[in-house]
Amino acid sequence: MVETIMTRSQTPAARLEDLPGELPTSRHLLDVDPTAVAAFWETDFPNLKSDDLDENAIWRDMLALTGTFRTFFSQTLVYEAWSELCQLRKPKNIHVNGDQARIVQINSDHSWIDIPFTFETTATDPLVECSGFLSVYMDGNGSWKVWMIRTILENLQGQPPVDVLEARANLATENTDTADNNGASDIALSFNNTHFQCIVVGGGQAGLSVGGYLQSLGVSYVILDKYPDVGDSWDKRYDAVKLHTAREYAHLPFGRLYNANLPEFLTREQVANGHRMFVDTYSINVKCGMELVKSSWSKRDKIWTCEIKQSDHIHTLTACHVVFAVGAGSSKPKMPNYDNKDVFRGKILHSVDYKSSRDWIGLKGVVIGTANTAHDVADDMLESGLSSVTMVQRGSTWVLPAEHYLATTAHMYNHITPTEVGDRMNFCNPLAISRKVAMIKLHAMAAEDGERFDALEEAGFKLDRFGDIISVLYDKLGGHYVDVGTSAKISKGLIKIKSDAAPTSYTPGGLMFNDGTELQADVIVFATGFVANLRELVSGYIGKSVADNVDDFWGVDGEGELRAAFKFPGHPGVWFTGGTIGHARFFGRFIALQIKADVMGTPFTRYEKYLPNI
Structure with a gap:
């Protein structure tokens, strides 16, 4: 197949809250045998009839039948696309795993049965192995209806399994809190080859993951990382940084990196040590101290020519594919400009350049912003002994208590459930459905935690109590705070909040606000976010003509699928x-x-039929 280059403008972003998708209203199913229900569907599946589907049926396909990521809404669209693609791809060896069927109970109004299945395709290349889930519920007439289908690409037929890579050591026996820092130093900085099937730019969590999967599939690759050592994308962040997601969520592919001896929220050193262990254990091909300078695409040869800088030397490498894993959301800072910057006598920096507050003991600290990083910096200032710490809040912020987050994810990410199983539970739902499920669970817990939020508001914090975690992650790529302890310090007045006016200009001793008040400061840290659009970040590396034909990165399209992420973005x-x-x-x-x-x-x-007209 010849790839066509996208010449249309970039896909506009949609809002998840505007997408269709409703949870089925169904009675409690606790007295239903899910195995028997699965057996009922085994005879008709995959030859679904229109009447088998709920009128609000949803089907999400992850490269299994559509060759990309698609979500279809409504009985009509699901039936037509499903029927056409089954005819085209001809699935066979369909196995409904009835013994693994389970009841999903969201609350007293919403429940259904998830029925796992597997299949292979027999027509149109590539031939693939797939898994999926058929979600059925009993409607008001006592009939079982399919309301959701999820299909997931698992492997290419006849190829090694993508999720398996032989390790040199047993990951589970090591504690990354004491892992050494020698993993990267053993990596040769010379190139035995100058052509690869794939070059991965960036050696953090995203680049290491892709590289490991490429290795499992036998694809020749190299990961290029600008930092001196593996793990530096974490290790060189500010000292106080911790993950705001659970330890069991932090593993890289193929096996658990972090054992139960480590804290629930890992430090930067622990994450970095885990990445070094991953590289050492699986012999991942990383070249550190290497920075992409520019690249050019040959339309005739379908080859990238990349100039790579190593110290004072330039290497030229070629590849069929280039994967950009350069840290969207944490590399190019965004920072507001206020008047009279030159008169300020103190220190100004963005959080990207922040390392520690230990040298500022006794000074007045100000943090602009109130999301995760801002809370980390303010907490570090307080613990380091600054004479005052004030967070400047420019808009309301959703605070998600860490225990609420943990309660909603523990069934997916724990020391028993394999990570790959948790990932399929977490990531395979249509985002419109994930959003509704998360809001039901998190809002119920937030309603029970009123005193905690009252105390924050009394301290002057502009609060969103009932947030939308899926929209935060996929529409905004952040902007919230997972409360791992700093909110209590705000409530007690240990960290002050300035939320009643906006900064307008600097003064010699601090910041002036639009209500005429002045906030004294010796050091101001801007925790105001980063450019999250990878197309913008990498345009200088791939050239304007290519960048103009690549879709914007992140944010969802009219089906609720991420734009340009993990799929063909518009240019081969x-x-x-x-x-x-x-x-x-x-x-x-x-x-x-x-x-x-x-x-x-x-x-x-x-498969590009029925694309939303947006």
Whole structure:
């Protein structure tokens, strides 16, 4: 198949809250045998009839049948697309795993049965192995209806399993809190080869994940990282940084990196040590101290020529594919400009340049922003002994108590459930459905925690009590705070909040606000976020003509699918990856599978019927 270059403008972002998708209203199913229900559907599946589907049926496909990521809404669209693609791809060896069927109970109004299944395709390359879930509920007439289908690409037929890589050591026996820092130093900085099937730019969690999956599939690759050592993308962050997601969510592919001896919220050193262990255990091909300078695409040869800088030397490498894993959301800072900056006598920096507050003992500290990083910096200032710490809040902020977050994810990420199983539970739902489920669970807990939030508001913090975690992650890529302890310090007045006016200009001793008040400061840290659009971040590396034909990265399209992430973004040979550690780990496998299919000469054909008209 010949790839076509996208010449249309970039896909506009949609809002998740505007997408269709409703949870089924169904009675409690606790007295229903899910195995028997699964057996009922085994005879008719996959030859679904329109009447089998609920009128609000949803189907999300992850490269299994559509060759890309698609979500179809409504009985009509699901039936037509499902019927056409089953006819086209001809699934066989369909096995409904009735013994694994389970009841999903969200609350007293919403419940259904998830029925796992597997299948293979027999027509149109590439031939693939897939899994899925059929979600059924009993309607008001006592009839079982399919309300959701999820289909997931698992492997390419006849190829090694993407999720398996032989390790040199047993990960579970090591404690990364004491892991050494020698993993990167053993990596040779010379190139035995100058051509690879894939170059991965960036050696953090996203790049390491993709590289590991490419290795499992036998694709020749190299990961280029600008930092001197593996793990530095974490190790060189500010000293107080911790993950705001659970330890069991933090693993990279193929095995657990972090054992139960480590804290629930890992430090930067622990994360970095885990990445070094990953590279050492699986012999991942990383070249550190290497920075991409520029690249050019040959349309005739379908090859990238990349100039790589190592100290004072320039290497020229070529590749069929380039994956950008350069840390969208944490590399290019955004920082507001206020008047009279030159008159301020203190220190100004963005959080990207922040390391520690230990040298500022006794000074007056101000943090601009109130999301995760801002809370970390303010807490570090307080613990370091600054004479005062004030957070400047420019808009209301959703505070998600860490215990609420843990309660909603513990069934997916724990020391018993395999990480790959948790990932499928977490990431395979249509985002419109994940959003509604998360809001039901988190809002119920927030309603029970009123005193905690009252105390924050009394301290002057402008609070969103009932947030939307899916929209925060996929529409905004952050802007919230997972409360791992700093909110209590705000409530007690240990950290002050300035939320009643906006900064307008600097003064010699601090900041002036639009209500005429002045806030004294010796050091001001801007925790105001980063440019999250990878297309913008990498345009200088791939050239304007290519960048103009690549879609914007992140934010969702009219089906609720991420734009440009983990799939063909509009130009051949370019791939974008990023997001949280979980996104990098789970979705990196899909990038590797698409690249493997291409180098085999059987690239995925993307099904583009019924695309939303936006």
